[in-house]
Amino acid sequence: MMKLLSVTGMLLILVAMTSIAGAAQTPPVPPTTQPATATTQPAVAQPAAAQPAASQAPASNQGKAVVMVDNSTYIIGADDGLQVTVWKEPSLSGTFPVRPDGMISLVLVGDVPAAGLTPMQLGINITERLKKFIQDPSVSVVVTAVNSQRIFMIGEIGHVGPLSLTPGMTPLQAIAAAGGLSTFANSKRIYILRGPQGKQVKIPFNYKLALKGDSKQLIALEPGDTIVVP
Numbered sequence: 118m119m120k121l122l123s124v125t126g127m128l129l130i131l132v133a134m135t136s137i138a139g140a141a142q143t144p145p146v147p148p149t150t151q152p153a154t155a156t157t158q159p160a161v162a163q164p165a166a167a168q169p170a171a172s173q174a175p176a177s178n179q180g181k182a183v184v185m186v187d188n189s190t191y192i193i194g195a196d197d198g199l200q201v202t203v204w205k206e207p208s209l210s211g212t213f214p215v216r217p218d219g220m221i222s223l224v225l226v227g228d229v230p231a232a233g234l235t236p237m238q239l240g241i242n243i244t245e246r247l248k249k250f251i252q253d254p255s256v257s258v259v260v261t262a263v264n265s266q267r268i269f270m271i272g273e274i275g276h277v278g279p280l281s282l283t284p285g286m287t288p289l290q291a292i293a294a295a296g297g298l299s300t301f302a303n304s305k306r307i308y309i310l311r312g313p314q315g316k317q318v319k320i321p322f323n324y325k326l327a328l329k330g331d332s333k334q335l336i337a338l339e340p341g342d343t344i345v346v347p
Contacts, residue, residue, distance in 0.1 A: 186260045188235060188237050191260060193215060193233070193235070194215065194232050194233075194265020196217070196265050197214075197231075197260060197263060199259070200258070200259045200260075201221075202256070203256050204255035204256075206251065215265070219231060220232075223243065225246075225247065225250050226246040236260055237258070239258045241256075243258070265340050267281060267282055267341070268280050268282050268338055268344065270343075272345050272346035272347055273298060273347065274298060274302065275295055275297050275298075276296045282338060282339075282342075287334075288307070288322045288324075292346075298324065298346060299346075302346050302347070304324035304325050305323050305324070307323070308320060308321050308344075309322055309342050310342065310345060311341070311342050
C-alpha cells in the first residue's frame with residue numbers, strides 16, 4: 118500500500134512538472150485589444166475675428182456724386198455747389214451754394230456774383246476783392262455739385278420732374294430720356310417755357326415734325342427750360 122501511494126505521488130509530481138514546463142515554453146497570448154475609437158468632438162464655432170470697419174467718407178461727402186467739369190468752360194448757375202479755397206486762409210475757405218439770385222456769400226468780401234461765370238473767372242474775381250484785405254491772395258474755385266444744368270418735364274410724359282441737361286440736348290431727346298409721351302399726349306401742342314418767372318416765353322414744339330427731321334424743331338434746350346406736354 119505504501120509503495121502504491123509513493124508511485125502515485127511521484128506520477129502527480131511528474132504531471133505537475135510537465136505542465137509547468139509546457140507553460141513556460143508557450144508564449145503568453147496578448148489580450149485582445151480593441152482599437153481605440155476616436156471620439157470626434159463637434160467643432161466649436163470660434164467667434165469671427167473683428168474686422169476693421171470700412172473707412173467711411175466724411176459726413177460732408179456722404180451721398181455726393183463725383184463732379185467732373187471743365188473749370189475753364191463750365192458756366193456756374195443757381196443751385197450749384199462751389200468749393201472756394203483761399204491758400205493759407207482756412208477761415209475764408211469752404212463750400213458755398215449758389216443762391217437763386219446767382220450770388221455766393223464770403224467772409225470779408227460779402228456777396229459775390231457767381232452765376233454766369235466759369236470757376237476760373239470767379240476765382241479771379243474773388244482774388245481781386247481779397248487784395249484789399251490779404252497780401253497776394255491765391256484763390257481756387259471747384260464745382261462740387263452741378264444742380265443748375267437741369268430742365269423740367271411736366272404733363273403727359275413718362276417721367277415728370279427734373280432732368281439732367283446734356284450739351285446740345287433737343288426737346289426730342291429730352292422727351293425720349295423722360296420715357297416718351299403718354300397715350301393721351303397732344304404731340305402737336307407741346308411747348309417750352311423759358312426765362313425767369315413772370316417773364317417766361319413760350320416756344321412751340323411739334324413732336325411729329327421733329328420725328329420727320331424738321332430742322333425748325335431742333336431747339337437747343339437751356340438750363341431751367343420747362344417742357345410742357347398737354
